Amino acid sequence: MILVPTNTPPLRSSRSVRVGRRHSLVVLASMLMLGLLATIVSLAFAPGAASAATSSTCTVDATTGCIQGTLFTSDRKPAEGVTITAKPDSGDALTGTSNAAGKWAIPVKTAGTYTVSLDESTLPSGQYLANAATNDRKVQVSLGSQAGTLFQLSTTKGATIDNNNSGNDFSWQRFAQQLMSGIRLGLLLALAAIGLSLVYGTTGLQSFAHGEQVTLGGLLAYTFANVLGLNLILAAIITVVISAATGFAQDAFIWKPLRKKGLSLTQLMIVTIGLSIALQYAFQYFYGAATVRIQTANPKVVTIAGVTLTVQSYVAMGISILVLGGAAFFLLRTRTGRATRAVSDNPALAAASGIDVDRIIRLVWTVAAGLAGLSGVMLGLVLNGVNWQTGLQILLLIFAAVTLGGLGTAFGALVGSMIVGIIVELTNLVLPGDFKYATALFILIIILLFRPQGIFGRRERIG
């Protein structure tokens, strides 16, 4: 258990010299008390954690905010045992210590501005704080959220590292990491996009409520795996089955009657908008607006060829590939799959050749909702959190993917998703994170300008 720094932090030394020795003793004593307090506090909020790591973990909830970061030595190894202090404007300072992975976190119970400083005396030998002028930094933190701040280490004392370009610094390692994240996002998008594309192909409808199907998957998985404590795989299976059932029910109670009623596609599209609004607020009604986590344990990471992803990510990618392969097999090799493609090509002709179009559309809705649900479960695991607008946020990416690949073509949706996913993540290499979705949507608009039918679409579809 690490209690307190044994001497006054260097940065404060100038001040303590001025106020004299007696004062610094008082400071030291009070810091001892604070450190003890902070350790007890952090112990209380890190249930079951091992003693040394107490103050390096922090779980966000409605009454807790986290100030956190990861410390690496100048040769990119985790720096362990470094003490970091967060002092609120009024009240007692809190401390945290970096663990074996270099991670540190300080749970706070009051929102506000904290002065966060690193205790340079606890740094590993031969390591010094770079940009020491920014040691006492103000960090704004609110409850129920995380605020990150990074300290950089260097081998020379008093070094300054220019970070202005660090976001743009190109390295193949970073490229590989972002590319892999892009493939991961693309695979998860593809699960949802194929369903949307099949629905569009068979019915001509752009469903704005498809994003909510994704959210539903994530929230159901949270309900079963976290709230009810079921085994994750079982929870995922139940979630997919329920999601598929909602697709079946939607077609049975909403879309088929409306098709029979002869509503135009524009009207149907507005119906999906209404459904999307109703579902979004229903999610908030039942689950609140906060982000919930399907698995509460901190995810483990695995590094393969310099690319670090969570275990969940690798599993999710594997499952996506299997399911997408299954979907491809279904569409290409089975009788029903061929019938689906026939309806997608030309419903009237398909009906004339003896295919039960309504049955195919029912199947497509069911499968589409099931796939979207599965996508939601895995997005929730990969992003380590799901909330009422998870699906809303990726809906436009799904649209972009489907349009890019060619509306109504299942394989176009797959290719489009991979391209969109990779573009979104690679954008981070050159532009700040705020722009990553905007880039994908911008590319969507450019595509519509020059090749509105998409990569695999046919000219006559665009009318």
Next chain:
Amino acid sequence: MDYLVQLFQSLTVQALAPSTAAFAIAAIGLNVHFGFAGLLNIGQAAFLLLGAYGFAISIDRGLPLFAAVLVALLCALLFAFILGLPTLKLRGDYLAIVTISAAEIIRMVGRSSILTDLTGGSNGITGNTYNGPFQALSPLPDGSTQILWFDYDNNGVNGWWIRIVGWGLVGVFLLLIWALARSPWGRLLKGIREDEDAVRSLGKNVYSYKLQALVLGGLIGAVAGIIYVLPSSVQPDGLGRSTTFFIYTALLLGGAATVFGPVLGAILFFVMRLLIQSLAQSFIPDSIMSTQQTVQFSYVLVGVALMCLIIFRPQGILGNKKELSFSV
């Protein structure tokens, strides 16, 4: 009885609020797109946001009020051209996807941290940086006035002046739309909505007329954006997709392709939502539905109402079903 009086008063206050007027103007603009020309624009909120940004930033940079309004209109004009030129030749649902995507791009760029100096990032722009010149324009004397239970400052940020201007503009735009709808130009737009090819066969440049409609509706949307943010602040996330969807609900409730439909719809939208929320708050015990949940409950009903409207009464309250076929 007291409860009913109070409820009635709060509903009428909501009905005449500046935000209702702004919604009504936005719906009038959307009506030009969707009701008259049949353009499925799902990015109306972006016109509002651009208008608001253009206005607020210009004033903050020291431009006079009328120049700021011009800048706001110019932003919307440019946006309409950028949106319309590539997509108006394509089928309707492409326009839908492009408009909603472009609206999201505007919002994301507006709230990005790079532009914090210009747009205030995700925090937006606070009202007091730009509403000064507008209040200075007010001819009303200082102090406050009470008419019935409507009691506001004459020149306050959220007082009589903004209400008078807001609803005055609603009136101006109603007049404009009334005149346009019965002009040859308006009839041509309706013709495009009903059968594009028929209009084209008459030798009319359908593309150009669609673009004109998109621009006009967008400019009206920008004005709505200015009215919307004057009593409050510019919040990029407050003018996102949901706003567009709510404007659609208001428009379809009142009746698309009618003159008064958007205004009636906007008033009813706010009043009904507040009514549902108030009733749920008063009569459903907290143990079943918390205060927060009554708000969400009212929005769930908004979504359901939108679905039911478009299915069972697509012409809305004032519309004529024969006139509107929604075949995009």
